[in-house]
Amino acid sequence: MKTALFFLLGVLVVTVAVVQMFALKRDREAAQNYPPTGQLIDVDGVTVHVEQMGEGPDLVLLHGASGSTRDFSFAFADRLKDRYRVTLLDRPGLGWTEQIDPAHKQAWSTAHASPHDQARLLKAATDKVGVSNPIIVGHSFGGIVGYAWALEFDDLAGFVSVAGVANPWPGDLGWTYRLNGSAWGGALAVPILSAFVPQTYIETTLESIFEPQSAPEGYLDHVGAALSLRRHSLRANARQVNWLRPYVVEMSARYGDITVPVEIVHGDADTIVPLEVHSAKVPGQIKGANVTVLPGIGHMPQHTNPDDVIAAIDRVARRAGLR
Template sequence: MPRLRPGLLVLTIVAASLAGCAAFVEDRAATREDAAEAAYPPTGRLIEVDGHRVHAHVEGAGPDLVLIHGASGNTRDFTFDLVGRLSDDYRVIAFDRPGLGWTDNIGAQNDNPIAQAELLRKAADQLGVTRPIVLGHSYGGAVAMAWALRDPQDTAAVVLLAGATHPWPDEADLGPFYPFITSAVGRSAAVPLISAFVPESRIEDAIAGIFAPNPVPKGYMEYVGAGLTLRQDSFLANARQVNNLKPYLARMAPLYSELTLPIEIVHGARDTTVGIQYHSRKMDDQLPNAHLTILPGIGHMPHHAAPDAVLAAIDRAAQRAGRR
């Protein structure tokens, strides 16, 4: 049996140790992912669209109202409270966006809000949705606007809650986190470690930061299923969607002026996640059919912190569109 040279022996030991660490990390991440999926199963239906699974939570009766969640989210952000407030007056259809919650990743176009809208529109067709009011929160605002651009005749109205709708200036870029996570090093090293080891306290801090300056509603942390987003594939899909959004918005924003349907916009004055001046104010200035409601003292989650204002905006959109 040939003998290993000392240098080669050291490298072999290091490689074996790293392989063992990687296996441990993957096993730990897989265990946490299995636990999250068991704890937070789909609350609605799983529909097959073009070979992809789409999760749709359908509840209530009345005009069709589609809800599209933001980054790092899933339908549970809406079913925690908002859907129950709406289901007496609307048939509410809340979708998981591609790669998040229980909706499949759609591959090369997964970070494209237009492709996401197309997939969800096809799912809506299977549910018999007609002339919906389409509501998008945060990143979901981009998907809601893409939905309207792709099908303006059969979209009754759009409601934007702190919607990301326009390209932002370079000085307001998102920082190094998302570019790093989507890099080769981030994908192979950071994502598995985050999925395997991020503590509950860090998740709680992140959610509190999204809600700030408003409190996180009691029971939200336990209900929303943040562990679904921490699955490796979902975490990476979310990072890619956020990191690659700006160029899509740069192409979409000039087309908004073609839309004549009612657009209701609700944005918290203290939102530090989606800047009101870069998105909602621009939409309000650009379109005469847009109506902006600014909520003093409210952050990035107006549907939790100021639900009555959100319901009023939805009702206005329905009335303006002749759906109520």
């Protein structure tokens, strides 16, 4: 009996070691193939990745779940830098920005950065690089961080939500977030996913994010999905998303306190952050908020309908007196 027990324990130890070895290899390859494209700055002991380009009124871009600055730098930011100073930021635990708190880095944990935590860190980072009176643009999860920014601070010109999370949703987010966002799932399941997820899964996931449209040619190579598959990024993303809803409940009750111009761009075919659940309700919550509905468009308007998103940014700039 003891021999069998020791044998099983040995197999378990070897299996864990092999998984961690392969996961570490993928972590290193991601870092080598997709290095920081901007500058790494220190904000109260936390490293934040910031990229800036262009000239003009300040515009801050916040990426969505599992993303990084590379989503916006693929093509979208280049279309704005002729008339805005564009600042791209990696959110905590994603891309090249560190987690805010040491507890967030632990494998056996559910500790995570709330939207308010993220807004405070990223606001401090933009202050350090000279951003003043910015328009905040948030896509998907970046949207709820943008709403937190508008609730926390009054020195912004306005806010643009692009398919952004805004209001509480019914039900849960599915078993993968529950698993990877849990303490034991983050410690045991995440390394397996990080080590062995196949390229076909990455491609299928990308297709589902863009549906019913398709990703632009070259997007997958540029965006660096491998960065999001690093163990610490998988944990950060899963925890932030899985435990998000209570923050959204609290925040949405306070949207009436937001007084800056708010523009929203959202596709009515978005199944990831559904229009009717999230953005459609905001005009009744924020005075003067305007929603541009894109018929037949999915979750990635900044790539499929960039002109509509840019028009919303320009409207905020005019409403704020920046144009």
